[in-house]
Amino acid sequence: MKGVVFNLLEQAVTDAHGDDTWIDLLEEADVGGAYTSLGSYPDSEMIALVGAAANKLDLQAADVLRWFGRAAMPLLAERYHPFFVGHVSARSFVLSVNDIIHPEVRKLYSGAGCPHFHFSQDADQRLVIGYQSPRQMCHLAHGFVEGAADHYRESVAIEHLSCMLEGDALCRLAVRWLP
Amino acid sequence: MSVGGALASLRHFAPPLSDDPVALLARAERRVARERAARLEAEAIAEQGLRRLYDSQQRLLLLQRITDGANQTTDTHTALRVAVTEICRQMDWAFGNALLVTNGGSAVAGCGVWYASDPEAVFSFAEASRSVQFDAGVGLPGRILTDVRPHWVDNVTLDPNFPRRDVAVRCGLAAACAFPVMVGDDVAGVLEFFARRLIIPDDDLLGILGQIGTQLGRVIERDRARRGLIHDALHDAMTRLPNRTLFMQRATNAFARIMADDQRCMAVIVVDLDGFKAVNDSFGHQAGDALLIDVARRMEASIAAAEAAAIRHGASWRATLARVGGDEFNILLDDIDDSDAIRRLASTIHQCLTAPSVLGGTHVRCQASIGIAFSDDHYSDVEQMLRDADLAMYRAKSQGRGRTVTFTEQLGVEVRLRTHVEQELRQAIAERQFVLHYQPIVSMDAPDEVCGFEALIRWNHPTRGLLLPIEFITIAEETGLILFIGDWVLREACAQAAAWHLRTGGMSMPFVSINISPQQFLQPEFVERVHVVLMETGIAPASVRLEVTEGAAIMDPVRTASILEEIRRWGVKTSLDDFGTGFSSLSYLQSMPFDALKIDRSFVAAMSADGKSRGIVQAILDLAKTMDMTVIAEGIETIEQEELLQRMGCTMGQGFRYGRAENDADAFRRFGVC
Secondary structure, X not given: OEHHHHHHHHHHHHHHHOHHHHHHHHHHHOOOOOOOOOOEOOHHHHHHHHHHHHHHHOXXXXXXXXXXXXXXXXXXXXXXXXXXXXXXXXHHHHHOHHHHXXXXXXXXXXXXXXXXXXXXXXOOXXXXXXXXXXXXXXXXXXXXXXXXXXXXXXXXXXXEEEOHHHOOOOEEEEEEEEX | OOHHHHHHHHHHHOOOOOOOHHXXXXXXXXXXXXXXXXXXXXXXHHHHHHHHHHHHHHHHHHHHXXXXXXXXXXXXXXXXXXXXXXXXXXXXXXXXXXXXXXXXXXEEEEEEEEEEOOOOOOHHHHHHHOOXXXXXXXXXXXXXXXXXXXXXXXXXXXXXXXXXXXXXXXXXXXXXXXXXXXXXXXXXXXXXXEEOOOOOOOHHHHHHHHHHHHHXXXXXXXXXXXXXXXXXXXXXXXXXXXXXXXXXXXXXXXXHHHHHOXXXXXXXXXXXXXXXXXXXXXXXXXXXXXXXXXXXXXXXXXXXXXXXXXXXXXXXXEEEEEEOOOOEXXXXXXXXXOXXXXXXXXXXXXXXXXXXXEEOOEEEXXXXXXXXXXXXXXXXXXXXXXXXXXXXXXXXXXXXXXXXXXXXXXXXXXXXXXXXXXXXXXXXXXXXXXXXXXXXXXXXXXXXXXXXXXXXXXXXXXXXXXXXXXHOHHHHHHHOOHHHHHHHHHHHHHHHHHHHHHHOOXXXXXXEEEEEOHHHHHOXXXXXXHHHHHHHHOOOHHHEXXXXXXXXXXXXXXXXXXXXXXXXXXXXXXXXXXXXXXXXXXXXXXXXXXXXXXXXHHHHHHHOOOHHHHHHHHHHHHHHHXXXXXXXXXXXXXXXXXXXXXXXXXXXXXXXXXXXXXXHHHHXXXXXXX
């Protein structure tokens, strides 16, 4: 996993709970903790950090990931402003992930394994996001979508139609934009 | 202050380290914050560098792909297509279009090479661009042509010099850029690109686009060179018309099409200029070349007009005019449906040559002989058609200038027969199949006495028996074989007469009259030939009479006069053959010293019944008397004719009344015994 994700988590945790909490998490999770956006680190470290947070807060790892995704979005908007301009809604922003954001990520990190999202629309006009990743972080994606909705001052309701964590072949998130 | 002093003062600047843990912690936290800020800045700098490096690598790869594409093809369009596609994909631009210079470099036009990331979305813009033409300075491509550098338009919808604005707006295209494709210092083409968002130029991108332009320019240069070579190999350098190679390619293809489709027809026309050699000889080769170019242009124009007229009337034939030899042109007419139209085309070609060409201030008129062959079931290849068109052309030429002959089966039969006879004639000359027969010529005073013979050739044909001259002399004249035959006749007749004279011991010296063909007479060395024969055969010159036709005599009257004088100096006699049938002009007769006139058999035959013919014969006799010439009447068959001619004062006669032509032994018996 790219160092930038750890940096974002660090910033989100620090902003919300202070420096010490982040250090506690690092030590609780027993991870290296020195992360630079230019580096890559084992996925297990992220899972350990999320697990430690869940433990401490008495939450599910999924809940922590959703929180993190949602909290990371304003930080991303600050850091990667050009990706957000040119979109007037979270829907078009989300739809641009495969074509614009991922290529940009690959510019920085050759060989970055970006998840590919498959977009479709269901009978209820919901945006269905298909997602298949060995990291099984569909809840992070869930949080990112919520964060994107926040950014464009929209609200969404997200349902996990299927989930790799539940033994399904892939994760499918249905996103409904609420009026 | 010395450096040492300054360093010493710094030592004092360092504050004493506090042992207060809070202060120490705060100090450590400040240090961590600074370290983090430095890390973030370092990361940002590195990210920016990585992005640049990535873009730069991608652009180099783009250049590499386009260069590879350019090196793998000699075709301009293929290379342009690779470039337009790769650039659009790489730069994420919505539409790209290639244009090539046209109108001698004064404009650029779309060449059907374009790329659209989403073709449906930009369909109408692609339609408006793929074959559009811009003059220099007009629109984005026109500006490249004028300025010879890349141009960027941030918003085409606000650009005052963008003719495709409305359709660009409809397709959601906003920004544009274009750059030139260069061949040397000249713009050879323009590549233009359109995007839905702003295109931000940077030096790196400009550099890459410039190199792409150069690479593509090399392909265009190679393509032009290749096309130039092909064009040169297939066209006549002087008239710029297709040459024989290209003509044969097209003719062969057209023939293959008619073989595959019974309904289709084609024709080939052979056009050969009449008297072109004379123009070359009189005015020089430069004038000859100018005439050929002029003739080519005229024919090209009249064929183009005929084609256009045919299209207006619903026909669809296509013509290829080619220069296939010095003054020989071929025309291929493919997919014809009306043979009359082709004959009319031949008339048009004759007409277009009626007006004289002006060569260095001189008016020269050049006509053409035209042969046409139409496709037909019996042809198995186009070469046969061309041979037949050639035969038709030669037939046209033999009929005089400015004629057209269409090949027919009948003509083919005649020509084949003629060719066959020609081959046999060659064999006859080699194998000495000719013999001379001798017809007696008598003095009208004493018709029982033979005073000479006319030597007449016979062809002892191996299968057809003895053939009279009428069956082969025309072909011999047309093929030039008459020179060999005439030479043999001259020598043989003289040798025979000399042998007779020898056998009679000089007691009887009948003369021998020998027909000289016009070609033989016109040969520069004719006089010399006669002299050699006289020397070699040892015949008494006074017993040789050479018969020349009027046609040959008047071809060059001055020369004829000098030949006659020369020959007469040796004692050889000369007769003007067939007098009365040709020009029979008194003025030339006076200037040419013939010894005798021969009255054609047609006058003699008509004489008894027809007072007019008798009058002509009398006039000829009177004329001969005045000019001190002998007259020999031909074709005397009856005693009435004989008596009439005797009364009219004719000197000599020949005809069945006195004997038919017979072999040398029989002829000898006529005078040898007396």
